[in-house]
Amino acid sequence: MDYQFLEEAISKKHEKFVEIANEIWGYAELAYKEHNSSELQQAFLKKEGFEVEEGIAGIETAFLAKFGSGKPVIGYLGEFDALPELSQKANEKVHSPLEEGAPGHGCGHHLLGTGLMQAAVAVKDYLEEEKLSGTVIYFGCPAEEGGAGKAFMVREGVFDQCDACLAWHPGDVTVSSVSTLSNARVFFNFKGISAHAAVAPHLGRSALDSVELMNVGVNYLREHMIPEARVHYAVTDTGGNAPNVVQAKAQVLYSIRAPRFDQLTELIERVSNIAKGAALMCGTEVEIQIVSNYADVLQNKTLDGLIYSHVKEIFPLDYTEEELNYAKDFYEVGEKAGIEMYKNLARQFMGEAGSQLFLGPMAKGYFPPSPMKMGSTDVGDVSWNVPSAWISVQTFALGTPIHTWQAVAQGKSQIAYKGMQAAARILARTAVDIYNNPQLLEKIDEDFQTALGGRKYQSLIPADTKPGMIK
Ligand SMILES: [Zn+2]
Known part of the structure; x- marks a missing residue:
């Protein structure tokens, strides 16, 4: 398959997405209060020709933006909420809050949502150009941090119209599909x-x-x-x-x-x-x-395989001397135990040579789809209802834990935006594979049934709990 058109579509508009992510980094809005972030994304997607439905599932800051018609229907699960008390000046290598006690984007959700918008817009451009049948939907999902936003959206059946959902998370390492607890x-x-x-x-x-x-x-x-x-x-x-x-x-x-x-x-x-x-x-x-x-993320073999093929095409990314120097300072204060864990994992997958790819500020190595359990996310709740894939893409220096001021500091850097664009490239290619081969959906659905193994989605959130009641 030729991804030239997608590549050009993504790089042509890249600067616009950097501006959007910068702005959302600055808003740093907490769960269910992401009004500016949500409005900014909605306005941009409307201008790009998407049809926007706001306030979905009874949540003010939740929305969906749809383009195209017919099957396959691919959803991107965007996020934009920040974390409390993580305010930090961009690029500062010591802890230095912009505003004492204020929130900050310590989980990189300004990159997460914006990167998926970048994928959705490129896919829209592609569907238009190729006149293919298919629908792309960007979901603006509030309150991933503790608020279980997607669990409430699942409850309202918001994702049921999708054949597959794709998502990623910024981090210090690239993994082509991960699961969660x-x-x-x-x-x-x-x-x-x-x-x-x-x-x-x-x-x-x-x-x-x-x-x-x-x-x-x-x-x-x-x-x-x-x-x-x-x-x-x-x-x-x-x-x-x-x-x-x-x-x-x-x-x-x-x-x-x-x-x-x-x-x-x-x-x-x-x-x-x-x-x-x-x-x-x-x-x-x-x-x-x-x-x-939050449910655990159910992995999907076919989706993971498509994603891994694109990770292999795109990685390792090229970094300039300047970018590597920038990352070096953060790498040096990074969490050494975390880096050891990646090295051990690389040894399991690729032998001793593999572990050597996890040296230096930006890892040259990346992982195949892995049953590795990385934290928890409400993407899990979606994955029990619609075949889904969730990947990690390196946006921060190796050894940078998320939910820290170090991650906030690197959030507006070139390395962060390079990672964001890489995520968009991988997930746009994956969607395009499916639009061009809709028969893949059968295989994807088969994998989904296998992963469920006869089990049904359940949520322990009491029926009378409303979005926003969870802090
Ligand atoms: Zn997160």
């Missing part, structure tokens, strides 16, 4: 009896003791859970700051992750039993509230 957030609210801690401690029943005992219990549980699972907690209410009062209320928020939904529900039950045990020991009561749930 399914994840739930659960509040444990303990209720006890208040008393004077010196005069009548025997009359009190401490909610804070219950939180402490629960956490100790869970820390003992760690040895006896599957090694891929993750459990973290934050004490969100200590019951007050007076030590001479027996705390009558206390709250702890747990984030529980496991590779599969069934493993997740089992682990939630075990953690909940520990909470009940802690309440029993202290004579308190516990109320358990699941507030968020």
